[in-house]
Amino acid sequence: MSDIVFELTEVHYSYPGKFPALCGIDLTVRSGEKIAVIGANGTGKSTLLQLLDGLIFPHKGQVSAFGERLSEWAHTDENAAHRFRKRVGLVFQNADIQLFCPSVKEDIAFGPLQLGFSTKEVERRLLEVSGVLDIRHLLDRVPHQLSIGEKRRVAIASVLAIDPDVYLFDEPTAGLDPSTVRHIIDFIVEANLRGKTIITATHDLHIIGEIADTVYVFGRNKQIVREGAPESVLSDRSFLEANNLVHIHRHHHNSKEHLHQHMPLEPHE
Amino acid sequence: MYKPSHRKSDFIERSILSALAFLKDATLSEEYANRRGFLQSLDPRIKTISFLAFLVTSISLKSAVLISALYGLCLILVIFSAIPVGYFLMRTLLFIPLFSLCIVLPTLFSAVTPGEPLWTFHLFGINAIITRQGLGGAVLFVVRIATSVSLVVLLSLTTRHSELLKVLRFLGVPQIFVLTVSMCYRYLYLFATMVENIFTAIKSRVGVVSQQQQGRQIVAWNIANTWNRTTQMSEEVYMAMLSRGYTGEPRLLSEFHAMPRDWAWLFCALIACAGLLYRGHTL
Numbered sequence: 001m002s003d004i005v006f007e008l009t010e011v012h013y014s015y016p017g018k019f020p021a022l023c024g025i026d027l028t029v030r031s032g033e034k035i036a037v038i039g040a041n042g043t044g045k046s047t048l049l050q051l052l053d054g055l056i057f058p059h060k061g062q063v064s065a066f067g068e069r070l071s072e073w074a075h076t077d078e079n080a081a082h083r084f085r086k087r088v089g090l091v092f093q094n095a096d097i098q099l100f101c102p103s104v105k106e107d108i109a110f111g112p113l114q115l116g117f118s119t120k121e122v123e124r125r126l127l128e129v130s131g132v133l134d135i136r137h138l139l140d141r142v143p144h145q146l147s148i149g150e151k152r153r154v155a156i157a158s159v160l161a162i163d164p165d166v167y168l169f170d171e172p173t174a175g176l177d178p179s180t181v182r183h184i185i186d187f188i189v190e191a192n193l194r195g196k197t198i199i200t201a202t203h204d205l206h207i208i209g210e211i212a213d214t215v216y217v218f219g220r221n222k223q224i225v226r227e228g229a230p231e232s233v234l235s236d237r238s239f240l241e242a243n244n245l246v247h248i249h250r251h252h253h254n255s256k257e258h259l260h261q262h263m264p265l266e267p268h269e
Numbered sequence: 270m271y272k273p274s275h276r277k278s279d280f281i282e283r284s285i286l287s288a289l290a291f292l293k294d295a296t297l298s299e300e301y302a303n304r305r306g307f308l309q310s311l312d313p314r315i316k317t318i319s320f321l322a323f324l325v326t327s328i329s330l331k332s333a334v335l336i337s338a339l340y341g342l343c344l345i346l347v348i349f350s351a352i353p354v355g356y357f358l359m360r361t362l363l364f365i366p367l368f369s370l371c372i373v374l375p376t377l378f379s380a381v382t383p384g385e386p387l388w389t390f391h392l393f394g395i396n397a398i399i400t401r402q403g404l405g406g407a408v409l410f411v412v413r414i415a416t417s418v419s420l421v422v423l424l425s426l427t428t429r430h431s432e433l434l435k436v437l438r439f440l441g442v443p444q445i446f447v448l449t450v451s452m453c454y455r456y457l458y459l460f461a462t463m464v465e466n467i468f469t470a471i472k473s474r475v476g477v478v479s480q481q482q483q484g485r486q487i488v489a490w491n492i493a494n495t496w497n498r499t500t501q502m503s504e505e506v507y508m509a510m511l512s513r514g515y516t517g518e519p520r521l522l523s524e525f526h527a528m529p530r531d532w533a534w535l536f537c538a539l540i541a542c543a544g545l546l547y548r549g550h551t552l
Contacts, residue, residue, distance in 0.1 A: 055508045078516045085514040092512075096459055097505045102431035102451045109522040114514035122522065142299065142431065144458040162513065 003031040005066065005166055005197050006052055012060035013047055021047040023222040024061070029199065031165070034192045036208045036230070037201040039218030040244035045201035046093060048218075049168045052199065053090040054081075082115050089159035093170040095151035099143035104135065104154050107143060111162040122161075129157045133187070149180035156187065167191055169200040173207060185210050205234060205245060219243055285488070286468065289461045301426045306350035308427035315531040317436045319538035320424045324417055326542040330549045333405070333412045339545060340416040343423060350427050357426075361419045369414040373407040382406060430454055438521065448519045452506070460495060467491050 006029040013022040022044045029035060037045045050056045051063050054070045063070045065084060089111075092098045101107040108129060112122045130136040133153045143151060152172065159167065169188065173181045181204075188211045192198050200211050208215060208230045215233045219225035225243065226233060233239070240246045302309060308316060323339060330336050347357045375381050377399045384402030391397070425433065434454070438447050471487055 050508065053512050055511055081516055082514055085512070090512045092505070092509055094505070097502065098509045100452050100455055100506050100509060102434060102455050103429070106431065106451075106522050110510075110515075111513035113520040113522060114516070119522075140429070142429075143455065158513065 004064075005029045005031050005033075007064040008051075008061070009064075010061035011051065011058040011063060013044075013051060013056065013058050020222055022051070022058075025224060027216065027224065029166075029197065031197055032192070032195055034188075034198045034211060034213045035200070036212030036215045037199065037218060038203070038205065038208065038215060038245060040220065041203075043218035043220060044222045045218055046170050049090060049170050049199065049201055052166075053088055053168055054084055055090075085111075085164075086115055086162060087164050088166045088168065089162050089164035090168040091156050091159050091170065091172060093174065095148070095155040096143070098155040098158060099151060102142060103139075104141050104143060104146070105139040107154060108139075108157050108161050111158055115162060125161045125163070129160045132160065133157045134183075149176050152176060152180065152184065156184065164196075166197040166199070169198070169202075171202055171204075172200060173202065173204050181207070205240075208234060217243060217245070286465065289465055299429055301350075301352050302429045304351040306352070306427065308346055308350040308423070311534055312525055312527040312531040313428050313432040313436050314439050314525050315527055315535050316428065317424065317433070317440075319535050320420055322538055322542045323420050326545055327413055327416045327420065329546060330413075331409065332549050332552055333409045335545050335549050335552075336409070336412045336416050340412070340419060342541065343416065343419045347423060350423070352423075352426060357419075357422070361422050362415060365414055365418045369411050370407075373410045376410075377403040377407050379403070435521070435525070439525070444519050444521055448521065456499075456502070456506075460499060463498065464491060464495060467494060 006027065008025050008027040011022055011025040011027075012020070014020045025044075025048065027048075037048060039045055047056070051058060051070075052065070054063075054065070057063070057071060066087065070084075099107045101110055105126065108126050109122050112125055117125070126139070127136075130139055133156060135150065135153050135157060138146065138150060138154065143154065146154065156172070167188070172184050172188070176184070185207055188198055188200065198211065202208070202211075212230055215226075215228060215230050216224050217226040217233060217239075220243075226239065237246070323343075327336055327339055330339075344354065344357075347354055379386065379398040379400050382400055382403035384400035386398045387401045387404060388399045389396065428436075431451070434447055434451050437450070438444060468491070
């Protein structure tokens with residue numbers, strides 16, 4: 001049996017108004033891979049994740065998941081949709097979008113309930129994932145009362161409760177405090193060690209060394225402009241500069257202030 | 270030199286911000302529902318059924334004295350549910366009886382409710398007569414409104430909104446309706462905060478809005494902007510639902526556990542209602 005999870009062939013996608021988001025993407029993802037998708041704002045990273053999750057469909061080219069072409073069945077055929085949703089989970093960038101139920105408990109239970117798990121199994125998963133993500137004390141809270149970090153953990157729990165084979169993360173560490181970032185990175189690494197396929201779209205180049213074995217860089221032309229191991233991609237200063245991916249900080253050194261480029265994989269001087 | 274009319278411009282801003290603050294406080298605060306108290310400890314289904322029984326009793330009774338007894342029971346429950354009585358009275362009695370009084374005012378007079386004259390006085394050259402029957406009807410109406418509203422407020426104060434919504438499902442309301450209302454409730458706070466932030470952003474850039482016309486324009490922009498963002502967000506939320514297996518027929522979590530004390534409370538509540546109704550029938 002093939003271990004290919006996703007196969008994208010010459011995929012094009014445009015938003016209404018003909019604004020192109022992806023222009024000819026070829027990509028193959030194998031089971032158990034740990035992939036990071038990086039690129040400047042507006043290069044199509046989130047669109048790619050939505051395509052992989054069967055939420056939108058390409059205007060040209062094709063997306064296959066587990067050997068089957070993704071098309072409208074992902075919305076219309078309940079059995080096929082449920083089979084696919086049990087295997088692929090997307091953690092959205094904006095947790096407020098993902099947490100639409102009136103309580104944390106119901107949000108976590110929503111996915112397993114829709115996918116036909118028994119109430120007993122849903123309750124078991126609820127307890128398990130809330131323990132794993134350390135959010136048991138939040139279960140009866142309403143999502144709008146949570147901090148951003150808590151919301152993000154609940155959003156991850158809502159996908160973890162489905163226990164999919166493939167996790168898609170859209171900017172999982174954006175705007176979070178360091179300890180929550182650490183918690184989420186650990187979760188991603190552990191999920192991959194358990195055999196899960198991980199695809200993460202991120203701007204946070206400092207975490208890529210831990211969360212990815214392969215990096216795909218999306219360029220302004222809405223295409224993959226480079227792929228490779230994190231060490232080779234993230235040490236290419238001129239390439240990162242050309243693609244708006246170098247962190248530039250203003251520093252004070254001995255009462256002098258200067259701008260300082262910060263490469264993701266090199267220690268700060 | 271142009272002097273901005275702060276009072277007028279403040280009116281628009283203050284109205285909107287006060288409305289949002291009230292919305293957040295009245296609809297979304299669960300401070301009292303999270304306290305340890307008698308009503309908070311009851312199964313929400315049993316509690317809702319007992320309060321429905323109280324409401325039906327309040328509407329059915331034709332004696333202001335008996336309805337007042339029900340109101341007394343309501344106040345006792347307020348005390349045992351760790352809700353400050355002053356806050357509860359402010360919330361229920363300040364405006365509602367005032368509004369209901371305005372409604373029943375004409376029925377006090379003999380022109381609307383003929384009967385035994387109680388008090389006669391001259392008003393703008395007209396001989397006004399307040400009748401015993403008119404006054405009795407008005408008192409009954411106001412007491413009934415105050416009691417019914419107090420019961421509903423007490424139920425909503427002592428029950429988490431998510432639980433109240435689940436009770437709707439138990440009462441047979443379709444799941445899709447409950448899910449829609451749940452999501453409205455969920456995003457109300459988000460959008461209220463968003464509108465507040467827009468006003469703060471406007472204020473930080475242009476200072477106090479100085480003209481009424483400009484104020485109206487800003488409110489219009491605000492409405493358009495909020496509309497755009499809600500539309501965009503609704504599409505994204507639908508995607509998030511699809512992503513977790515939603516296919517048009519929602520299945521929601523239901524986990525109520527009625528204990529013997531819940532059934533004992535329901536029994537006592539129903540007995541109290543039956544007693545009051547019997548007493549009202551024999552009066």
